[in-house]
C-alpha cells in the first residue's frame with residue numbers, strides 16, 4: 357500500500373508506521389488522518405504483522421492537527437474532522453495487535469491524543485507532550501478530554517488542558533503519560549524490543565487482553581469481571597493455551613500459532 361504522508365516498513369512481524377511530513381512537524385492534515393486509518397485497516401488484515409510502532413519523521417512525533425486546515429473549518433467541517441479523527445484513533449486503541457507510540461519529539465494536541473490512543477507510549481528524552489488547543493481558542497477534538505483524565509487523573513489532566521503547557525518526557529513519565537523515557541538514539545530499538553517481548557506471547561491472548569481492558573474500562577466492575585471471565589474462557593479453548601501450558605510443564609519455549 358502506497359501513502360503520500362506515511363511510510364510503512366515491516367520486519368520481524370513488527371510494522372513501523374512513520375508520519376512523514378517533517379517540514380510541518382507531521383501535523384495531522386485530513387489526508388494524514390485518512391491514511392493512518394487505511395494503514396491500520398491494512399495492518400489488521402496482514403497475518404505477517406503482529407504489532408505496530410507509530411513514530412514521526414524528523415524532530416517531531418506529531419505537532420497536532422494541521423492548524424492551516426482547522427483555521428478554515430466551519431462548525432460542521434470541524435465536527436466531521438473530529439469524528440473522523442476519533443474513529444481513526446480508535447483503530448489504534450482497539451487494534452488486536454499491540455500498538456506502541458515511539459514518541460521522538462513534539463506530541464502536541466492531536467499528536468498527544470494519538471499517542472494516548474496507542475497501547476503504550478515510549479518517550480525519547482527529547483519528547484514533549486501537551487494539549488495546547490486552548491491557546492488557539494479550541495478544545496481537543498480527538499478524545500483528549502476523555503483519554504487524558506483516564507491516563508493521568510482528572511486534576512493533572514485539567515491542569516494540562518487548561519494551561520496548555522508543554523511538558524518534557526520526564527514529567528510525562530512522572531504523571532503516567534509516558535510508560536518509559538529512553539535515550540533518543542535507542543528509541544526505535546527499545547520500541548522494537550518491547551514489541552518483540554509482546555510478540556513472544558500468544559497472539560489471541562494479547563488480543564483478548566486488549567479487548568478486556570478496552571471493553572471493561574468503562575463498565576461497572578461486576579460486568580467488567582464477567583467480560584474478563586468470558587475472555588479467560590475463550591483463551592482456555594485455544595490451541596495456544598494447550599501449547600503454552602504444556603511448554604511450561606515440559607520446560608521448553610512455547611511455539612504459539614495464533615489459534
Ligand code: COA
Pocket residue numbers: 379380381383384419420421422423424426462464465466488489492494
Ligand atoms: N499545524 C500546521 N503546521 C504546523 C503545526 C501544526 N499543528 N505545527 C507546526 N507546524 C509548521 C509550522 O507552521 C512551520 O511551518 P513553516 O516552516 O512552513 O512556517 C513548521 O511546522 C515548523 O514549525 P515551527 O513553529 O517553525 O517550529 P518551532 O520549533 O519554532 O516550534 C512548536 C515548534 C511545536 C512549538 C510549534 O510549531 C507549535 O506550537 N505548533 C503548534 C502546536 C499546536 O498548537 N498543536 C495543536 C493544534 S490543534
